Amino acid sequence: MTIRLLRVVLAALVLQVTAMVPSFAQDQMALLNTYIGNWRGESALIGGDRNEPFRCRLNVAQGDIGKVNYTGRCTLVNATLSISGTIAYKQELGRYEAAMSxxxxxxxxxxxxxxxxxxxxxxxxQAKDRAGSDVRIGxxxxxxxxxxxxxxxxEFNDSGEVLTAAVPFSR
Structure with a gap:
């Protein structure tokens, strides 16, 4: 009788824990979903001959199950940087992952x-710039x-020059 009761209790605990895992993953996705929307940010690109205005727009949208997708565009005086990517909560690994291009x-x-x-x-x-020189991008x-x-x-490895911009976004 005691072994049977122990098995029932153990089975109930296992069911309870497995029911909690998807709930935790849903909470993580709900958190990511709070970032869905249109964002704008402004900063300066620091490190060249002089600081340049750096203005950005970012759109975060619902992606496939467990993911949000983002696309963005930043403008400088004479150039435009476009980015896109995905942020996901990988339930099977118990972690968040992001990809960007x-x-x-x-x-x-x-x-x-x-x-x-x-x-x-x-x-x-680590990448190569258009001239074939090594560049560290982050x-x-x-x-x-x-x-x-x-x-x-x-960071341009040949010259050691580093360009940075810290952009805070708001809705």
């Missing part, structure tokens, strides 16, 4: 780091409460 030839993938109510993604890549995406921050960085 740009018209500048950048492609990156990062695992999200969760700290309190902040999720951050550090996307970095973007850090930070989601916290109802804000998005994107930090862009480009």
């Amino acid at each position: 740009s018209n500048a030839g950048y492609t990156g993938l990062a695992v999200g780091r969760v700290s309190g109510d902040t999720i951050s993604f550090d996307l970095r890549e 973007a850090k995406i930070v989601l916290v409460r109802d804000t998005i921050q994107v930090d862009f960085e480009v």
Whole structure:
């Protein structure tokens, strides 16, 4: 009788835990969905001959199951940077992941780091510029409460020149 009761209790616990996992994943997706909408941000590109205005728009939309997609465009005095990507909660891995690509030839993938109510993604890549020189390109995406921050960085390995822009987005 005691073994049978123990089995029933154990089976009930297993069912309860497995029922909680999808609920947790749904909570993570609900959190990502709070970022759906149109965002704008303004900053300066720092590090060239002089600082340049850096204005961005970002659209976050519902993607496939478990994902949100984003597209964005940032304008400088004489150039435009376009980005697109996906942020997802991977239930089977128990983590967030982000992917990004740009018209500048950048492609990156990062695992999200969760700290309190902040999720951050550090996307970095070594690439070649149009002249064939090595370039380190990076973007850090930070989601916290109802804000998005994107930090862009480009380092030209030949010259050591670094260009950065920290763009806070709001609706």
